[in-house]
Amino acid sequence: MDTKLLVADFEDWRDAVAEAVTLLEAGEVVALPTETVYGLAACAFNPEAVAKVFEVKERPTFDPLIVHIGRESDLEKVALVPEEIKALVAQLIEHHWPGALTLVLPKHPDVPDLVTSGLDTVAVRLSAHEVMREVAKVHGPIAAPSANRFGRISPTSAQAVMEELGGRIPLIIDGGACRDGLESTIIAPTMTEKGPVLRLLRPGPVSKEELRLIAKVEKVRNKPGAAIEAPGQIASHYAPATPLMIVEKPGQFVPEEGKKYGLLTYRGSGGACLINLTDWTATQTLSPGKGKLSEAAVRFFYCLRELDAAGLDLIVAEPVANTGVGVAIMDRLKRAAAAHRPA
Numbered sequence: 129m130d131t132k133l134l135v136a137d138f139e140d141w142r143d144a145v146a147e148a149v150t151l152l153e154a155g156e157v158v159a160l161p162t163e164t165v166y167g168l169a170a171c172a173f174n175p176e177a178v179a180k181v182f183e184v185k186e187r188p189t190f191d192p193l194i195v196h197i198g199r200e201s202d203l204e205k206v207a208l209v210p211e212e213i214k215a216l217v218a219q220l221i222e223h224h225w226p227g228a229l230t231l232v233l234p235k236h237p238d239v240p241d242l243v244t245s246g247l248d249t250v251a252v253r254l255s256a257h258e259v260m261r262e263v264a265k266v267h268g269p270i271a272a273p274s275a276n277r278f279g280r281i282s283p284t285s286a287q288a289v290m291e292e293l294g295g296r297i298p299l300i301i302d303g304g305a306c307r308d309g310l311e312s313t314i315i316a317p318t319m320t321e322k323g324p325v326l327r328l329l330r331p332g333p334v335s336k337e338e339l340r341l342i343a344k345v346e347k348v349r350n351k352p353g354a355a356i357e358a359p360g361q362i363a364s365h366y367a368p369a370t371p372l373m374i375v376e377k378p379g380q381f382v383p384e385e386g387k388k389y390g391l392l393t394y395r396g397s398g399g400a401c402l403i404n405l406t407d408w409t410a411t412q413t414l415s416p417g418k419g420k421l422s423e424a425a426v427r428f429f430y431c432l433r434e435l436d437a438a439g440l441d442l443i444v445a446e447p448v449a450n451t452g453v454g455v456a457i458m459d460r461l462k463r464a465a466a467a468h469r470p471a
């Protein structure tokens with residue numbers, strides 16, 4: 129299959145949106161830009177189209193998809209918000225939609241089980257990217273996970289989607305580089321005896337600090353062997369094919385003769401002094417200069433992708449500060465490191 133690449137720039141973006149909607153209505157899948165990472169979209173109410181998403185991504189069907197809506201009022205088409213959390217959900221929407229916050233809520237019966245992998249909840253988000261929002265507004269709710277093959281690095285540019293899914297899908301809309309660069313924060317808003325609680329299922333661009341302004345935040349931990357509540361918590365998600373090791377202090381990494389090493393550093397020479405440890409085959413700096421976590425987040429998957437393509441034996445990664453969006457960067461780094469660790 130030929131994969132068409134359409135640039136959604138100022139003059140042509142309506143045509144690009146129309147073309148995407150036509151394909152979605154025909155039961156096809158298309159890659160669309162969002163502010164977090166690119167998504168692979170299908171009509172949320174068409175199980176055959178949704179099945180194509182799983183097939184193209186080689187994604188196991190136990191891993192549910194996020195549903196994107198184009199306007200707040202469409203929430204009721206995909207979710208049934210319980211009375212007791214209506215005010216909480218309204219507050220979350222007011223502060224963070226459109227944006228990088230995904231809400232896990234009881235699902236509407238119209239949403240096929242395939243979308244939610246049989247869970248009685250659905251993950252919903254309203255993207256801040258005009259193209260994704262407009263497509264979802266004109267077409268209606270669309271299911272769209274990240275546009276990468278399962279277990280691989282999420283794409284933050286149309287070019288990266290082409291590398292992942294070129295030849296497998298009919299259309300990629302190029303809406304520029306993703307503004308946030310990391311997948312959305314996923315929370316389940318709940319009411320407890322002690323009041324409202326936001327259960328954090330995946331850290332992302334909307335930080336814990338920001339969420340705490342609205343309600344208490346509780347991190348969901350997966351006990352080994354316990355059923356997974358959000359399959360996105362699988363340790364090996366978001367991984368490069370190259371083994372990756374997080375190195376906090378120079379002594380933790382001893383280079384071996386003849387091996388090719390790559391360095392992922394936060395701000396270059398000023399960091400944990402890893403730069404002089406060996407003759408790096410490749411280096412990528414997340415935020416050159418003073419170091420800014422938001423810039424590091426935007427560049428994170430791009431840098432990982434570049435290092436992954438450099439034919440290395442090992443990627444050595446320097447940790448970033450565990451605050452704000454740094455929590456989400458560390459989450460993805462730890463998963464990448466866990467992917468190759470012997471069980």
Ligand code: TXA
Pocket residue numbers: 162164165166167168191192193194230232244247249250251253272273274275310311312313314329357358359360361
């Ligand atoms: O930023 C994002 O969220 C991107 C853009 C494209 O929207 N999407 C994304 O989708 O990251 P995906 O499928 O790669 O990750 C969605 C995660 C999955 O790990 C899935 O397990 C979790 O959301 N999820 C989906 N439905 C859920 C549910 N009902 N309960 C708990 N977790 C859910």
Ligand code: MG
Pocket residue numbers: 273274282
């Ligand atoms: Mg993904």
